[in-house]
Amino acid sequence: xxxxxxIPCFSLFILTPTLxxxxxxxxxxxxxxxxxxxxxxxxxxxATEDEKILPSLSNFTVEALWNMHPDDFHELLTGIHxxxxxxxxxADVKDYLVIQDIARRxxxxxxxxxxxxxxxxxxxxxxxxxxxxxxxxxxxTQQQISEIKTVIGEAQDDFALIYFYSPSCHFCDxxxxxxxxxxxxxxxxxxxxxxxxxxxxxxxxxxHAVPYLVLLSKKTxxxxxxxxxxxxxxxxxxxxxxxIRLLNETITPEAFSMFDFEKGGGFDVTAxxxxxxxxxx
Numbered sequence: 092x093x094x095x096x097x098i099p100c101f102s103l104f105i106l107t108p109t110l111x112x113x114x115x116x117x118x119x120x121x122x123x124x125x126x127x128x129x130x131x132x133x134x135x136x137x138a139t140e141d142e143k144i145l146p147s148l149s150n151f152t153v154e155a156l157w158n159m160h161p162d163d164f165h166e167l168l169t170g171i172h173x174x175x176x177x178x179x180x181x182a183d184v185k186d187y188l189v190i191q192d193i194a195r196r197x198x199x200x201x202x203x204x205x206x207x208x209x210x211x212x213x214x215x216x217x218x219x220x221x222x223x224x225x226x227x228x229x230x231x232t233q234q235q236i237s238e239i240k241t242v243i244g245e246a247q248d249d250f251a252l253i254y255f256y257s258p259s260c261h262f263c264d265x266x267x268x269x270x271x272x273x274x275x276x277x278x279x280x281x282x283x284x285x286x287x288x289x290x291x292x293x294x295x296x297x298x299h300a301v302p303y304l305v306l307l308s309k310k311t312x313x314x315x316x317x318x319x320x321x322x323x324x325x326x327x328x329x330x331x332x333x334x335i336r337l338l339n340e341t342i343t344p345e346a347f348s349m350f351d352f353e354k355g356g357g358f359d360v361t362a363x364x365x366x367x368x369x370x371x372x
Contacts, residue, residue, distance in 0.1 A: 145177070146170040148186045156193050168194060220357040234352050239332045242351075243277050246335045249310055252281040252317070255293055255303040266302040266321050273324055306334045313338050 146167055148156075156164070168190050175187040209216045222228055254270065256263040270281055286293045286301055296305055296314065304317040304327070315334045317327070336342045342349065345360050355362050 145174040147174075148190060153193075156190065157197070164194070217357045220353060235350055238350050238352060239328050242332050242335055243279075243328060246331075246339075247277060247279050249308065250279075250335060250338075251307050251309060252279060253296070253305040253307055253314075254281050254283045255286050255296075255298045255301050255305070256283060257286050257301045260301050262321050263302045269322070269324050269327065273327055276324075306331065306338065308338045311338065 148171065151159075151167075156167075159167070171183075171187045171190050175183040213219070222231060252270075254266075256266070273279070274281065284292060286298060286303075293299075293303075297316075298305075300319055302321060303319050304322075306315045306317050308314070315338055317330050317334060322330070333342075333347055336351075337344070337347065341351075343361065349358050349360075353359055
């Protein structure tokens with residue numbers, strides 16, 4: 092019985108070729124791909140600096156350069172530039188400045204056409220949503236301030252701020268003053284929690300540093316971190332405006348920074364796309 096089990100084992104020893112011993116400390120064996128040694132390229136693929144073919148504008152007409160595919164034009168532009176830097180010859184530098192001038196004119200032409208298209212199709216413009224002049228910017232700022240004040244004011248009975256602090260935290264002293272300013276503008280309830288005396292509460296809300304502010308919905312018991320570290324009064328109001336609407340599910344995460352008055356406009360990612368088709372008349 093035992094001999095029947097041993098016969099296959101002896102067969103394996105007889106049929107298996109002897110392998111050379113591995114010398115772990117022999118650095119001469121540490122070669123090849125596994126030791127980050129890349130296989131050298133074939134000799135015929137190694138081009139010397141003198142063998143590299145450098146492009147020339149003499150092979151192209153102005154019309155061909157103007158109508159060239161952008162990918163091909165970019166490749167040629169790069170090659171002409173490298174040639175000018177390599178040779179430092181007057182003719183090569185001139186070629187680069189010529190093709191660069193063509194690129195500049197192309198870019199200017201595109202910018203002009205884009206400006207005309209946006210003016211002709213106002214739905215593609217953001218002027219109504221993001222004015223660039225001072226009167227328009229002032230009007231938009233007033234809309235933002237008004238909406239933030241309204242959202243925070245209407246939420247004061249349904250939400251609360253939990254403020255984690257430590258008596259030995261100097262940053263908390265700065266945040267305390269900002270929270271006092273906040274309460275002079277908005278009669279919100281702010282619950283202060285000493286992190287040293289309430290480690291369990293802090294752990295449940297993922298608080299590891301102070302000052303730390305958490306927005307809490309009294310209705311749903313859902314919470315959202317507002318800040319870890321000192322934030323200004325303006326930052327606090329902005330984050331509350333966003334957090335309140337997110338917890339109330341009046342906005343989605345992809346519209347987190349959008350104001351209500353911007354719904355349906357260019358900054359509303361959920362608004363239907365306004366596609367304009369057909370040739371320009």
